[in-house]
Amino acid sequence: MRILEGKSVLVAGVTMNTSIGYRIAELAAEQGATVLVSNFGRALSLTRRIIKRLDPEPVLLEVDVTNEEHLAGLADQLRQHVDHLDGVVHSIAFANPETAMGGKFLTTPADDVKTAIHVSAYSLVSLTMACRPLMGPGGSIVGLTFDARQSWPVYDWMGVAKSALESTSRYLARYLGPDGIRSNIVAAGPLETIAKKAIPGSEEFNNIWGRRAPLGWDPKDLDPTAKAVVALLSDWFPSTTGEMLHVDGGLHSTGA
DSSP: OOOOTTTTEEOOOOOOOSSSSHHHHHHHHHTTTTEEEEEEHHHHHHHHHHGGGGSSOOEEEEOOOOOHHHHHHHHHHHTTTOSSSOEEEEEEOOOOOTTTSSGGGGGGHHHHHHHHHIIIIIHHHHHHHHHHHOOOTTEEEEEEEEEOOOOOOOTTTHHHHHHHHHHHHHHHHHGGGTTOOOEEEEEEEEOOOOOOOOTTTTTHHHHHHHHOTTOOOOOOOHHHHHHHHHHHTTTTTTTOOOOOOETTGGGGGGOO
């Protein structure tokens, strides 16, 4: 029995085949889920080409999480393809790499900070509530973070936004729990995705993990993170919510 058999899952934020969202969508389908993916704007055509590699090819929806019209119409878009939604994967983040990351923390304009928090954290709530009409007991929301309980070199305002994302997930767990809907976060180690490559100086993360992760860490291997997300989407964690699950080779557990 595949662990997502009969479930419908939206993976928001699939761009490249090297993105974690893509591997989650692929693995979710392998585990029996009906998968829908989303992106928006100029990236939509890229996503459309990339998902043709998946079997079966998932439905592609245009969803800009900062666009109120897109969010208001999302439930109706979903209903054209599925009659219920069991899981939502939030694989969405953005901060201007030229002003909000790379050591520019002290001089980042307020508007760029607002954008980072809106896209990377508040969207967890707005996307969840847009999907809420199709979700019922047993539903699962899963977000992705780079453990923001401490500061990291060059991560700057994206780290602040991820900290807000982690807290947002805990509040979703509080407010959606009575409806039987879980909300959790997977904290992955550094992965060689398009998002990581956009961060100035991000190669330093690989150096840190190479020295300190007890289990070791392969930044090109997306499977451990994707498997954790799929497990949280399944019924195998029925009483787990408000949690941050680390998939980082154990680095979070170490000191100096």
